[in-house]
Amino acid sequence: MTSLVLLVIFFMPYQAFSEGRVVVVEVSGAINxxxxxxxxxxISEANQAKEELIVIRLDTPGxxxxxxxxxIKGILNSTVPVATFVAPSGSxxxxxxxxxxxxxxIAAMAxxxxxxxxxxxxxxxxxxxxxxxxxxxxxxVQDASAYIRSLAEKRGRNAHWAELxxxxxxxxxxxxxxKLNVIDLIAADVExxxxxxxxxxxxxxxxSIVLKTRDREIVYHAMNKRQRILDTISxxxxxxxxxxxxxxxxxxxLSNPGLILxxxxxxxxxxxxxxxxQTLPINYAGLMLIVLGLILFIVEVNVMSFGLLSAGGVIxxxxxxxxxxxxxxxxxxxxxxxxxxxxxxxxxxxxGILYLATKSQRHRAISGAEGLIGAEGVVKAELNPAGSVLIxxxxxxxxxxxxxxxxxxxxxxxVEGLKLRVKPAPDSRS
Numbered sequence: 001m002t003s004l005v006l007l008v009i010f011f012m013p014y015q016a017f018s019e020g021r022v023v024v025v026e027v028s029g030a031i032n033x034x035x036x037x038x039x040x041x042x043i044s045e046a047n048q049a050k051e052e053l054i055v056i057r058l059d060t061p062g063x064x065x066x067x068x069x070x071x072i073k074g075i076l077n078s079t080v081p082v083a084t085f086v087a088p089s090g091s092x093x094x095x096x097x098x099x100x101x102x103x104x105x106i107a108a109m110a111x112x113x114x115x116x117x118x119x120x121x122x123x124x125x126x127x128x129x130x131x132x133x134x135x136x137x138x139x140x141v142q143d144a145s146a147y148i149r150s151l152a153e154k155r156g157r158n159a160h161w162a163e164l165x166x167x168x169x170x171x172x173x174x175x176x177x178x179k180l181n182v183i184d185l186i187a188a189d190v191e192x193x194x195x196x197x198x199x200x201x202x203x204x205x206x207x208s209i210v211l212k213t214r215d216r217e218i219v220y221h222a223m224n225k226r227q228r229i230l231d232t233i234s235x236x237x238x239x240x241x242x243x244x245x246x247x248x249x250x251x252x253x254l255s256n257p258g259l260i261l262x263x264x265x266x267x268x269x270x271x272x273x274x275x276x277x278q279t280l281p282i283n284y285a286g287l288m289l290i291v292l293g294l295i296l297f298i299v300e301v302n303v304m305s306f307g308l309l310s311a312g313g314v315i316x317x318x319x320x321x322x323x324x325x326x327x328x329x330x331x332x333x334x335x336x337x338x339x340x341x342x343x344x345x346x347x348x349x350x351x352g353i354l355y356l357a358t359k360s361q362r363h364r365a366i367s368g369a370e371g372l373i374g375a376e377g378v379v380k381a382e383l384n385p386a387g388s389v390l391i392x393x394x395x396x397x398x399x400x401x402x403x404x405x406x407x408x409x410x411x412x413x414x415v416e417g418l419k420l421r422v423k424p425a426p427d428s429r430s
Contacts, residue, residue: 031063062095246270289320
């Protein structure tokens with residue numbers, strides 16, 4: 001019986017799950033500090049666990065240069081081979097994604113994907129133009145070209161095309177990329193990629209490694225809840241909505257002190273927006289214009305300018321919103337379908353608050369001393385000229401113009417401390 005069991009075990013297919021896994025890191029969307037933290041952490045964890053292979057399944061329109069370089073540093077210093085796989089079909093590795101793909105030990109793409117368009121755009125914020133701006137742009141392009149060329153040469157890939165992708169924004173399909181030696185292979189999915197890499201020799205950290213990926217366990221890692229929340233906040237559209245929501249909340253609170261709830265919501269939204277702005281190429285002139293617009297709306301509540309301050313606030317916020325994100329990268333810009341409705345909502349709410357505040361200022365007071373002036377009452381004790389009157393259900397000491405008999409109607413003409421000055425009503429007989 002024992003011999004039979006051993007014979008069965010001997011002929012059973014061997015699965016080397018315990019010898020290291022294939023870790024698939026899912027990256028979809030713009031490359032920002034949160035994505036960089038996620039990818040570098042996964043690379044570090046895979047190295048500590050001595051996994052067999054790391055696969056970055058990538059679909060990105062681009063992102064921040066600093067975040068991209070952090071990911072590339074993690075790849076270059078990894079002892080576990082890293083394969084960047086542009087997938088699924090319809091995905092792209094544009095801008096920063098091109099650099100990451102070129103830098104990886106293995107570059108692969110799915111059919112129907114594309115790579116390229118890596119020309120650096122203004123990701124530093126601050127705007128600017130003229131000769132100084134042109135010189136700075138030239139320096140950035142030269143630096144990016146040298147960087148991607150060094151990465152391509154290190155991996156034995158087409159350095160000339162890599163430079164063209166930066167200098168001329170060249171973009172190619174997966175089929176063209178394999179012909180031009182930009183990538184190593186085309187695979188339909190992760191499973192096909194893992195099988196195709198079995199037995200391939202890779203240089204990782206100056207060491208040759210023969211991949212043994214057949215029958216390895218494939219595990220998929222995505223961002224945790226904290227990272228997903230921060231990644232969502234870092235989206236330019238979400239950041240803009242949070243900022244405008246914060247401004248509306250603060251405007252409510254400053255216009256009507258003591259409401260509390262608008263101030264809490266506005267404060268939280270503004271803090272989250274400020275966090276997101278640390279990860280985005282913000283034009284601070286645009287940000288200051290938005291803040292100026294808010295100040296003009298607040299001043300309008302207390303200074304009647306016949307709408308001039310409100311008009312200035314609308315123009316200031318509009319221009320600031322258009323200037324806020326200082327980047328030509330579509331991944332870093334605010335969508336017009338988000339900007340226009342959000343801006344319209346903010347302006348409508350602000351003007352509504354302003355209208356109600358102005359209207360309330362013009363209403364006659366209905367409480368306190370001011371609320372008594374013009375009120376009608378009835379004489380309780382004859383005014384000769386002093387006596388008492390009943391006003392709003394309260395008996396007041398009063399003084400009239402001449403003698404006014406009890407029961408006659410009077411109107412308050414002035415309030416003098418705790419005494420009222422009254423005059424007979426037009427129909428003074430009750």
